[in-house]
Amino acid sequence: MTREGTCRICGKFGKLTFEHVPPQSAFNTNPVFFQKSVHLHDKKSPLYGKRIRSNQGAGGYYLCKSCNNLTGSYYGESYKKFAYIGMMALTNRIWASKIITFEYAIQPLNILKQVLSMFMSIDTSDQLLNLKGLSVFILDKNSNELPDSLRVFIYHTATKQVRNGWGMARTEKGTHFLGEITFPPFGVVYALNSEPTRKDFYEITDFKNYQFNQTVQTRLKIPFLTPKTYIPGLYL
Known part of the structure; x- marks a missing residue:
């Protein structure tokens, strides 16, 4: 069956391809179960309390072939x-540790752009598609011009609950406009025009300052968190 719609990165209407979120090669090869709003909120619906199985792994028909191939x-x-490397760090962590410190050889700009392409893929609100400069930042591999209103964070997680979505959370700090993707070994979070819900996230916004394919050796201190509910930004 042909899927058509608006590509969530370039904004063009046409045929859509299946985009794995996270990439298929990053442990995203097995079937997963997930829930949408109707499964969680609409008690009158016959779908309430149920879940959907995706045999292709986590993801969906979000991107045109060009954007899918380019970002991949x-x-x-x-x-x-x-x-x-993150899975190795998670596997070898001290069980009671709240911070996992490990040596990484990484390409920071590439990683940040992959994370943001994942966020754009799952964003049905179009707020990221309409955020000036973000599509260009992703599609131009050499661009370092990330919109100032957007910050990106990461944490370790071992949760089996897939949390792929965006929304609003309220804490004692105020209102937070967030997106979040959890898929071991990492959870990734963005905050748009607001502060994150926690101070102990590891921020990777500054990954924008590196060059495409530039590799660095670095020691990252990434917190270990377990999501509390399906709502982005809240943890046990």
Whole structure:
């Protein structure tokens, strides 16, 4: 069956291809279960309390073939290597540790752009598609011009609950406009025109200051968190 719609990165209408979120090579090969709003909120619906199985792994028909191929070829391998090192760090962590410190050889700009392409893919609100400069930042591999209103963070997680979405959270700090993707070994979060819900996230916004394919050796101190509910930004 042909899927048509608006590509969530370039904004063009046409045939859509299946985009794995995160990339298929980053442990996203097995079937997953997920829930949409109707499964969680509409008690009158026959779908309430149920879930959907995706045999292709986490993802959906979000991107045109051009954007799918471009982001995959530019950034997918870098994110895969990051995820593999992150899984090693997660597997070898001290169980009671709240911060996992590990040595990484990474390509920071590539990783940031892959994360943001994932966020754009799942964003049905079009707020990221309409955010001036973000599509260009992703599609131009050499661009370092990330919109100032957008910050990106990361944490370690071992949760089996897939949390792929965007929304609003309220804490004692105020209102937060967030997007979040959880898929071991990482959870990634963006905050748009607001502060994150936690101070202990590891921020990767500054990854924008590196060059495409530039590799650095660095020690990252990334917190370990477990999502509390399906709502982005809240944890146990």
